[in-house]
Amino acid sequence: MAHPRRATAAAVTAAALFTGAAFGLAPTAEAAGAAPAAVSASSLKFYDIPGSGGITLKGNVFAPAGATAAGAAKYPLIVLPTSWAMPQVEYIAQARNLADSGYVVVSYTSRGFWESGGEIEVAGPPDIADVSSVIDWALAHTAADPAEIGMGGVSYGAGISLLAAGFDKRIKAVVAMSGWADLIDSIYSGRTQHAQAAALLGGLGELTGRPSPELRQTLKDFLGSSLAKEQDMIDWGRKRSPATYLDRINKNGAAIMLGNAWGDTIFPPNSYAKFFDALTGPKRLELRPGDHATAEGTGLLGLPNDTWTNAHRWFDHYLKGDDNGVEHEQPVQLKSRSGNAYEGYPSWAAVPNDKERLDLAGTKKILTNVDSGADGGVAILSNALDQFLKIPPMASVPLLPRSFAAVWQSGACATERRIRGTATLHTTLTSTKESGTLIAYLYDVGPLGLGKLVSNAPYTFHGKTPGKAFPVDLDLFSTAYDVPAGHHLALVTDTVDPLYIEHNPTGAQLTFSSPESDPSYLSVPLREK
Numbered sequence: 001m002a003h004p005r006r007a008t009a010a011a012v013t014a015a016a017l018f019t020g021a022a023f024g025l026a027p028t029a030e031a032a033g034a035a036p037a038a039v040s041a042s043s044l045k046f047y048d049i050p051g052s053g054g055i056t057l058k059g060n061v062f063a064p065a066g067a068t069a070a071g072a073a074k075y076p077l078i079v080l081p082t083s084w085a086m087p088q089v090e091y092i093a094q095a096r097n098l099a100d101s102g103y104v105v106v107s108y109t110s111r112g113f114w115e116s117g118g119e120i121e122v123a124g125p126p127d128i129a130d131v132s133s134v135i136d137w138a139l140a141h142t143a144a145d146p147a148e149i150g151m152g153g154v155s156y157g158a159g160i161s162l163l164a165a166g167f168d169k170r171i172k173a174v175v176a177m178s179g180w181a182d183l184i185d186s187i188y189s190g191r192t193q194h195a196q197a198a199a200l201l202g203g204l205g206e207l208t209g210r211p212s213p214e215l216r217q218t219l220k221d222f223l224g225s226s227l228a229k230e231q232d233m234i235d236w237g238r239k240r241s242p243a244t245y246l247d248r249i250n251k252n253g254a255a256i257m258l259g260n261a262w263g264d265t266i267f268p269p270n271s272y273a274k275f276f277d278a279l280t281g282p283k284r285l286e287l288r289p290g291d292h293a294t295a296e297g298t299g300l301l302g303l304p305n306d307t308w309t310n311a312h313r314w315f316d317h318y319l320k321g322d323d324n325g326v327e328h329e330q331p332v333q334l335k336s337r338s339g340n341a342y343e344g345y346p347s348w349a350a351v352p353n354d355k356e357r358l359d360l361a362g363t364k365k366i367l368t369n370v371d372s373g374a375d376g377g378v379a380i381l382s383n384a385l386d387q388f389l390k391i392p393p394m395a396s397v398p399l400l401p402r403s404f405a406a407v408w409q410s411g412a413c414a415t416e417r418r419i420r421g422t423a424t425l426h427t428t429l430t431s432t433k434e435s436g437t438l439i440a441y442l443y444d445v446g447p448l449g450l451g452k453l454v455s456n457a458p459y460t461f462h463g464k465t466p467g468k469a470f471p472v473d474l475d476l477f478s479t480a481y482d483v484p485a486g487h488h489l490a491l492v493t494d495t496v497d498p499l500y501i502e503h504n505p506t507g508a509q510l511t512f513s514s515p516e517s518d519p520s521y522l523s524v525p526l527r528e529k
Contacts, residue, residue, distance in 0.1 A: 044092065049108055049137050052129030055117030058088050059108030059134070062099035067143035076319040077144035079134055080107040081127075083293065084156035085204035087114045093302030098312065102320065104144045108134055110156060112209045119212035120205050123159045123183075123240045131164040135171075146170065148319045151254075152311060154178050154293050154300070155266070159242065165256065166248035173318040175311040177259040178293045180267040181275030184237040189268065190474060192437060192458035193222055193501040196379040197266045225501060227462060243275050255282035255318040259307050261290035262337055263383025263392075265376070265499065268477045270422060273348045282318065282327065285348060286310065287480065289337040291383035334420070337386060338482035343420075343527075352421040352525030356410075358489060360427055360520035363513045364406035368504035372405035372494040374441045376456045379499065395441075397490050398449040406512050408522075409445065410489040417483040421525030423455055423476040425491070428520060430469045430511040435462045436495070437502040438510060440474060442522070443490040444483045451490055455479045458500045469513065491522050 044060055051057040064075055078098055080091045088109040095105040111130055112120030121127050131151065138144045150173040151161035158179025165171045180186045187194045202219045205211045211219075218236055221229040238244050249256070258276055260269045269287055276285040286307065288295045299305030310333075316322040330344025332351065345351050377383065377393035386392040400407060425440050437460045443451030455476040464470055483489065493512065495504050504510075514520035 044096075046088075047141075049106075049134055051111055051117065052126055052133050053118065055111060057108045057111065057116045057130060057134065058114065059106055060088055060092075060095075061138075061142055062095045062103075062105045063142060064099055064102050064104070067104065069141050069143055071143055073143060074145035075102055075104045075143050076148035076150065076315070077104045077106065077135070077138055077142070078150045078152060078315060078319075079131065079138065080105065080151075081110050081131065081153050081157040081160045082108065082113065083154045084110075084201060085113060085208040090154075090300060094299060094308055094311075097302075098315070101312070101316070103315070104138065104142045106134060106138045106142070110160065112205075112212070114208060119210045120215055121212055122215055123156065123163055125239075127160050128163050128167050131160065132168050135168065148172060150174065150315050150319050152176070152315070154296055159183075159240070162242035162249070162256070163240070163245065165252060165254040166242065166245035169252050171252070171254050173255045173257075173315055175257045175259070175314055177296045177307055177311070178261065178264060178267065179258075180271060181241065182243045182271035183241045184234055185271045186267045188222075188233075188237070189270070190457055190459040191462075192460040193225065194265070194499060195223065195501045196499050198222055200379060201266070223501070225503065243271065243278075246275070246278055250280045253281045255314070257284040257286070257311065257314045259286040259288075259295065259311075261288055261292065261295045261383065261387070262477075262479045263290060263386055264292045265379040265383065266292040270475060270478050273422075273478055276332070277348045284310075284314065284326070284329075284331050284333070286333045287478075288335045288387075289383075290387035291380050294380070294384045294387055334480050336418070336420075336480040336482055337392070338390075343480075352527055354526040354528050356417070356524045356526055358408065358410050358491060358522040358524060359514075360408045360491065360512070360522060361514050363511060364402075365509060365511045366406050366494065367403055368436065368495040368502075368508040368510060369506060370404045371496040371498075372400050372492070374400060374405055374439075374443075374492045374494055375497045376439070376441070376453065376499045393453040395443065395451045395453075395492070396449055397443060397445050397451040397492070400492060405492050405494040408491045412488045413483055413485055415485050417489075417524075418527045418529070419454060419479060419481045419483065419524060420527040422478045423525060424523045425472070425474040425476065426521055426523075427472050428469050428513045428515055428518060429461075429472045430467065430513065431461070431464060431508060432466050433505045433508040434464050434466055436460070436464075436504045436508055436510060437500070438472075438493050438495055439497045439500065440476060441492040441494075442476060442524075443492060444481065445488050445490045446484075447486065451492075454481045454483075454489075456497075458497065460503050462503070469515075471518065489524065
């Protein structure tokens, strides 16, 4: 059997050669200390780039034709850290396009993955220091302009780029696609572990890199539901969240473009939306149908892609000074999961201009530990099907067993309902146990009772007094969805979903009530035409 590291090296080489062949390129390896030879718009060169702490990062450079470090001409620099588990060839299609339009583009494999040195730190301080080291190297060894530096990336590369904007003042523009603003709010929303997301990231990390001991322990505690370690896990996540460094990011003033998908099961859009409204510099937020990285995925293959087109426009304006109008467009651009047209708004807060309240009257009791049939689907797959085929997760609402699912339904909609934003649930809950989990689902229900999932979110509680009621307030994941006239809305709550870890002890029972003094309701954000 081949040695794992040799197998990894072979995989990287094969990927590089395949990509080079696809683009008509001839990859050439050079040592980090050697000045790069002239790079044509259609050439690719690989480098060993010094990272922070003495490690080596595997990277590559595209540059405009004839650009050299010693030449008088200087070009804007864009640095692209790779996504989680991806090798340095991830951005080759887009890097080439950027270089063709006048940029020096440096892509590198994030530390701990593939053949880059170090361990996986999950956008920790060493990763942020790596960004500054790569910029230093690029300024010394390429024709990069020190006054015009941008960062960009997908997923993990997006998070690193945002964080770096708070720590390196040289960064003037950022494009962060399918990333996160608050890591805890992303994978531990509602105090609930997003099991499939965490397991997927952990598994890919083991397959393609070297997780640090801290990461392995954190994942073990996270997936093992260690409440004694909960605050340590939260502190670990906060250190890796751009929202923690909002003041620094705002002070440095980089122009920031954020892009995400409504159905992102790794990093749901809610934290990006909140973060966006708190930014004070030039900014743009784009939200589209899809799941994690599926909105920009075709662009990585070199195919036409709205997200990457706007990323190029963003860099062109804020790094090259092009008068392309991007700064005059509405800063929030949304595409509904039900349509194809973009909608522009001045802010995230301005997206909904009305609300519809679904009263959750009566008392409903459900048993726990059984999946009712309502669920959020499968990470990555289900919402990709919604993006490309308009097939979201579904459930037959009339057939959901009422012993395991509480159901409330609205009347039929007289006109189309354009849901835009974040639906919020307020209810009163009583449990027979001190801990538990519920998952709330909002469905668009057609005439035959088939419900299409509009949104969902989990909620977990600990330390409650059995038999004593307490209030629950829960934000569902933000979305844009059009409910046809004649359909109605249904709110369903149950206690098991494969996406999440549930904390219901055996035999637990949950009771939802609506006291006269504190009625229960679901507030649905709407955008009236």
